[in-house]
Amino acid sequence: MVDTPTRLLIAASGTGGHLFPAIALCEKLPEYQIEWLGVPNRLETQLVPKQYKLNTISVEGFQKGFGISSLFTLWKLIGSILEVRKLLKQGNFQGVFTTGGYIAGPSVIAARSLGLPVILHEANALPGKVTRFFGPWCDAVAVGFNVAAKYLPKAKTIYTSTPVRSQFLDEGIAATLDLPIPAEAPLIVVFGGSQGAVAVNKLVRQCAPAWFEAGAYIVHLTGESDPDANSLQHPQYICLPFYDNMAALLRRANLAISRSGAGSLTELAVCGTPSILIPYPFAAEDHQTYNANVFTAVNAALLFKQSDLTAETLLQEVLRLLKSPDELRQMGENSKVVVLPDSAEKLAQLVREVIEK
Template sequence: MRIVVSGGGTGGHIYPALALIREIKKQVKEAEFLYIGTEQGLESTLVKREEIPFKTVHITGFKRKISPENLKTVWRFISGVSKSKAILREFKADVVIGTGGYVCGPVVYAASKMGIPTIIHEQNSVPGLTNKFLSKYVDKVATCFEEAASFFPKEKVVLTGNPRASEVLNQDGIKGRLSVGLKLKDPCVLIVGGSRGARPINDAVIAALPSLGKKPYQVLYVTGEAHYESVKKEVALVGNPSNVIIKPFVHNMPEVLTNMDLTVARAGATTLSELTSLGIPSILIPSPYVTNNHQEKNAQSLTTNGAAKMLLEKELDGTKLVEEIDTIMLQKEVLHNMKAASKKLGMPDAAIRLYDVMKEVVNKRKQQK
């Protein structure tokens, strides 16, 4: 089977794609892959690192306000469709899967017009413009949140979860804790603002350090590499409690995440899929700087189901952060109930589910022929 995967721009689109590819390789040894992205996007680095054949098309997104740039985007889309058709024809693709980002537009659209089976995967509770557009042309739409279904043709939607969720299972949590200097017996809270960190979260944690130092739990605080040096200077002024370990970045996050009791984080789709797969409760601080405010909608989904508490960035300060953490960590029944609710939402078999959807689409198209 010859499979084309396309997704780009952010890790939220790329990591699920790579997780799916790894799962299919386990299931179908002879499967061949081609990844189509952009040269400027993060995918050009991450995909090449995985030694997956990689081709590019040039595309940009539409401006939400009237702009001359949109005319250029239309032209780039038309050119991208033409180039995508040539790539797909040369590769002899059996199926095309889009995991989000502008690059999926011309690639998946071209495949649908060529009669190649197509699937898009939507990670968020509120889809972007590209997936809304493509949903009219693809065979199936795989989703991670039930709330996303209302944006797509009902008959095409399948709830699969995020393939990334499958990759955090069966990790060595003890090894993960020891690798970052955490004690094995004491409960632990992970505070992280994403791979690059988040200044408002860092400010709140620094203000909270004196109070956190008196707690019966330990804290792993990941600043993001871009903020680490400035955070260290500020921490030097207030003091670093012995139960708070500060790191710029954690390279083995799946291992470390496995043994956490509570996580304070943004509400990106990949993060939430990992947390629910492991049954970890969370305090979610949605980024207000994302399209359609989708992180707040993602967080609301978990909050409604009792798996998380949401703290808006505009309400965030050191005192409020500690209060929210204590409400969960110092009440065993609350912590237990939130863990159970998180686990109930998890879809650890998401990669297999999406692979099964792919097989169904391909087989159905073969039967129609």
Template sequence: MADRMRIAIAAGGTAGHVNPALALAECLRDRGHEVRFFGEERRLEGRLVPEAGFDFFPVNVTGFDRQHPWTLVTALGHLAHEERRIARAFRAEPALKPDVAIGFGAYVELPLLRAAKRLKIPIALHEQNSVPGLANKQSARDAALIAIGHPSVADVFRRAGAREGVIHFTGNPVRRQVLEGSRVRGRTALAVPEDGTLLVVFGGSLGAHHLNTRMASLKRDLLAIPGLHVLHATGADDLEATREALALTPTEAARYRVQGYIDDMGDVLAAADLVLSRAGASSIAEIAALAVPAVLVPYPFATADHQTTNAHTLVDAGAAVMFADADIDSPAFADELLGLLRDPARRARMREASAGLGQAQAAERLADELECLV
């Protein structure tokens, strides 16, 4: 193990940024390193980071809204102020000064990384998505390490000025609570027998209305499959409308569970025989880490269609099939979904292909790279 290090992590805004950062932090803590997060108290990181037991340094920044150019002045003012404040804190308290600072792509990373550059502290980046965000592209020139979750983004960072040899593919870290998911525990909680088949449907934290309506139209065909159970997470905003569309009888509800979101994703994925979902970076990482066969429907309005690129990570490996959102009302989609649910041998081949991607080791690979910087 490397000597004990101090690592500063900036991640914020969404679960897609915060959860991979927490997965890395858990791995680093297990190796005996000291980890401190930098983020906004009012955002998701302000709750999740303290809950996970990590020190939290509050940062106050505002993003730039392209539709309102005058917000740039306020954004730059906050950025400069927070950069100076962090740098002063590092100078005043040597125990706070990190050996390396890593950003996970959100705007909140900029004051930390710029303060680190000012004090000649090595800078690292992690990019979860197949289309890098502006903050990471802005920081690429100064990074001693750029860890990526998708090989396709390497060229983007080279064009952004990344130095030769700093880009490394690590995959997207997945939190231990997901990696340690239990099939037995998940099936017990969902009342799914071991010889049953479990389909898990979710559309990300906000749900996916088109997926929800299509599932309602397929209810009879799905429940006609002997032994099939469905867990359908609709997203909080679409829960009541989906319940009305499904109109489940008590008998149907015994095999078709509808809820707004999934809390225990590790146990649920471990229990699943097939997943139907969108293709956000975190969802892809978790599905691959648990090696669950998947039918992926990328969100059609994602920036630069990056969810389609995300999905190809699994599709090209033979671990998933993909349908465009516009095509899920077709008979071909129904035939493929229902066919997979009836074909355990094909699902077993997909599961083996997914396991071969090694996604479960992403946090360890990223921790290795950070240790090499110091």
């Protein structure tokens, strides 16, 4: 009799911070049959179908005060729970893994109604509302930062760190960087996560001439929604909406200027890249500041509140750091202590233990 492979439904949707850790996990579960659950018109529709069957449902969060719109949202939630329940039964799935967010709600409820195990991964230092509510319903909540456990007193939490794609663990990958940057030149990488960061982009463009004068090159990943993305031209300036080989770029960088989404921070830490962090000020419950605080607590990054940061301050701090290679090197080393490089393996083992027990 041939054993049928374990079937796992991955519920992860929206941004790279939700999707990339789940993709990294899947790489460590080659013996599983995996399908994906997402929503239409989000990043998963671009990334997932290349590797896994993508199922979609229509679901959203309760963003506003209770009213007519909330009734529609509730109605859609009930419908999505029934859809996921049907998918789990017909697909004969043995468990669900989710990275939180709106899609976790119907996924957790549907799975529990069928008696299926659920593992939730929370990447942020301050767990989201969905995780705080549904965490106790799950068989295990894997946390990306140790500090997150204190916000989940009723859940079974396990520290696994946050998985990164395998290329970020390749210490020699910087050699694959295909951008025209001299080997001896200091490199500043600017990025705002998968959503971009227009306010940060404006500050950087104001500071850039002084950094060029100091010999630095800048790779500026602006995202796709910056109307002034191509307004600066300079031989030492490379402006792109996105760049596929982020692992090589971060390994090569002397300094990163970034938002502080959990996924981006984990990639910075695994690569040992020192950083200046400017948390997105409108992130839910200011969770990006909580993430950044994990790094400043071990002197791995500098943190600036966007509303307080001027171009002159940013300009001078970057020049100071470029003149202090030992400080940059130590910041990079410090960043490595807040993550586990074998996170994907630890999370995969947790999934196996929960689903196969």
